[in-house]
Amino acid sequence: MHCREVGGSASVGRGQCGPEPTRRANRAWWDASAGGYQAEHGGFLGDADFCWGPEGLRESEAGLLGPVRGLDSLEVGCGAGPCSRWLAGAGARPVGVDISAVQLRHARELDRRTGITIPVLLGDAAALPFADCSFDVACSAYGALPFVADSSAVHREVARVLRPGGRWVFSVTHPVRWCFPDDPGPGGLTVRDSYFDRRPYVEYDSSGLPSYVEHHRTLGDHVREIVAAGLELVELIEPEWPEGHDRTWGGWSPQRGRLLPGTAVFVTRKPDPSPF
Numbered sequence: 177m178h179c180r181e182v183g184g185s186a187s188v189g190r191g192q193c194g195p196e197p198t199r200r201a202n203r204a205w206w207d208a209s210a211g212g213y214q215a216e217h218g219g220f221l222g223d224a225d226f227c228w229g230p231e232g233l234r235e236s237e238a239g240l241l242g243p244v245r246g247l248d249s250l251e252v253g254c255g256a257g258p259c260s261r262w263l264a265g266a267g268a269r270p271v272g273v274d275i276s277a278v279q280l281r282h283a284r285e286l287d288r289r290t291g292i293t294i295p296v297l298l299g300d301a302a303a304l305p306f307a308d309c310s311f312d313v314a315c316s317a318y319g320a321l322p323f324v325a326d327s328s329a330v331h332r333e334v335a336r337v338l339r340p341g342g343r344w345v346f347s348v349t350h351p352v353r354w355c356f357p358d359d360p361g362p363g364g365l366t367v368r369d370s371y372f373d374r375r376p377y378v379e380y381d382s383s384g385l386p387s388y389v390e391h392h393r394t395l396g397d398h399v400r401e402i403v404a405a406g407l408e409l410v411e412l413i414e415p416e417w418p419e420g421h422d423r424t425w426g427g428w429s430p431q432r433g434r435l436l437p438g439t440a441v442f443v444t445r446k447p448d449p450s451p452f
């Protein structure tokens with residue numbers, strides 16, 4: 177989540193930012209920051225491993241997607257694709273989509289390093305470049321959803337490309353974190369903002385244009401959007417901070433993790449009207 181020093185005449189704040197300026201800002205931000213992101217977090221995420229968030233919950237232990245062998249899987253906001261590479265190792269046929277060409281360049285690099293090549297496409301989560309009913313399962317580990325203004329459109333798109341009965345599992349920053357300063361230490365333990373303030377966090381460049389945007393939805397907003405897209409909510413996971421896990425990632429730290437949820441993982445499913 178938002179946690180960086182912004183230098184020069186740039187500024188930060190909570191403001192309005194619609195779909196197109198959000199898309200433009202975040203595409204450029206991820207292109208410019210992909211190298212730093214991979215250098216800082218790539219080792220923790222792994223080259224071919226599926227991590228749901230800074231608490232380190234792995235799909236190998238959580239099994240939120242169910243058995244994936246033989247399934248067509250879609251990863252939304254795949255970045256360098258470690259999750260899709262893990263899915264390939266588990267017997268799925270993964271495809272990843274991401275808005276950042278530079279993140280996808282890192283995916284190619286990890287393909288070479290691991291010998292596991294995953295097909296990836298440059299595209300926007302809100303306009304998926306796939307035919308209806310193309311996938312058995314879809315997933316996203318902090319990919320795309322925090323970085324789009326219209327998350328309802330993402331859910332509708334995923335519901336469209338999923339086959340009946342398919343799961344859509346995604347993780348985001350736990351909405352309650354938006355009340356607190358993004359500080360991994362004691363400063364991040366006192367409520368500062370309203371949970372109900374839906375205005376996005378926006379960083380502006382020196383010309384006053386958005387250069388990075390994260391959008392907040394309450395738990396109720398997420399559930400409402402999931403249901404409106406025709407999906408069923410199966411489970412909501414709030415991973416606890418594991419004993420002995422001492423890695424800080426931005427505002428996620430052992431100190432805050434022991435007291436506050438940091439990640440929400442939504443397990444949803446496209447209904448199957450003809451299960452027999």
Ligand SMILES: C[S@@+](CC[C@H](N)C(=O)[O-])C[C@H]1O[C@@H](n2cnc3c(N)ncnc32)[C@H](O)[C@@H]1O
Pocket residue numbers: 199202203206221252253254255256257258259273274275276279299300301302316317318319320323324
């Ligand atoms: C925090 S990274 C997570 C990537 C991957 N799960 C990982 O752990 O490395 C978020 C990813 O979402 C992508 N993203 C942001 N907005 C997007 C959009 N509108 N459509 C598709 N991908 C998007 C970014 O380019 C970035 O690769």
